[in-house]
Amino acid sequence: MPFRQALAERLPLLRRYARALTGSQRSGDAYVRELLEAAIADPDLRDEIGEGRVALYRAFTRVWAQGHVEAAFSDAPADLSSAETSAQARLDRIPPEHRQALLLTTLEEFNEREAGEILGLEPAEVAALVARAVSEIDEESATQVLIIEDEPLIAMQLEALVADLGHVVVATASTRTQAVEAFSRTAPGLVLADIQLADQSSGIDAIEDILKLASVPVVFVTAYPERLLTGERPEPTYLVTKPFREDTLRAAISQALFFGSTARID
Template sequence: MDAQRQAELVRAVPYARRYARALTGSQGRGDALVAQALRAGLPEDLSPSLALYAAVSRTAPDNASHAIPQHQRQLLLLTALEDLPVADAAAVVGLPPADARRELAAANDAIRSIAATDVLVIEDEPIIAMDIRQLVERCGHNVVGIASDEAEAVEMARSLRPGLILADVNLGPGGDGISAVERILKEQDTPVIFVTAYPERLLTAERVEPAFVISKPFEPLALAIATYQAVAGGLTLA
């Protein structure tokens, strides 16, 4: 592998971790999947980043318990979470673009039919919290509370027992979103999605990190897909 291709591959690894964690439902399984894909070798006919996504997609074990087939979930995550064009996502999963578009349409219909869940939002900026509430409710979910600091988040999670937590990482003077989530998960098994403007900082595999990470700003579809994967895929911290 030449130096330029190797440098591109190194830059792609954090985002492959995000994809793999969302696909498998945990940090541990996702990071192990990326390592396994790298050991297995990458397709030579794709760019380094697409080749790594493809290797992860092909190596991932299929979980037949999901309501949405694996290749459709992969396409959803690649286009909505990783922001790939449909043609690139199709190349990653090995489908013609026209077939990928049909599969995405079917997957989007399935996402919209999935039952809603109760969501606790952890966000210290009131305007941003209001925007997140509107996005979450447009996705068909019910926001049961908004916490602005770490202590409030822990107490609200304890009393409300939400089906999902949507957390900002930086709560300003009110503490740290990851610390709040770690405290919450000591008491209850609740899937969590983290929202951050700097996702690569949470994808180093150097410490306990989230499985579900959405980049700010995000689209409602990305939230809907991440919500489905979080609820169906397991815990956020492995």
């Protein structure tokens, strides 16, 4: 596949992965930009990226492994938000390969063989890293959760999943107004949000209202990811597409709580 076509089809998902990996939209996008700049200067790298999604993520992993982009952010702490500073401190304590293996096999839905090709590991090694990552993230404390979802069956599914993870659902809302009122009343530690709500109001607007009240981790769970991955405005770090796999959503919730990062769409 030609380089430009490969980028058009795969860049939004790579950006999502980079943000989840770093816990920051700014840092994740900086790594992606570094890869693109390298590809522009290197015809062989452009050809490699055109070979397929595994090759694209493998090339990105090489950039990530060099780490100098992250170092640039560390050199300028005054430019970081409090959430990004917290995320960076947590990143320093968790082995990078653990996070990569978990995200590649859940959020990005690669199988263990493909993830191994990306990371330069055997499938069994990937499986072991995923198990370790899950164990490390599950050590995080439970929190209260607000669910913004207008479809009752999906809301019930989300409630069951959240409870299974050890969290407590303090409220559900199906409109923008309900969501803001519920957040003000319950002050949850995590929000799961759809985009299209019952009265044709927007979950994006609801989250913007909520983030004016307090900083809180947000995971968008939506059938319309293209409304958020436009590149025209700040975008969410954690985004799961409907119909979702439970292990994918579990990983997104754990990552959002672990990094303590907000939706960053204000």
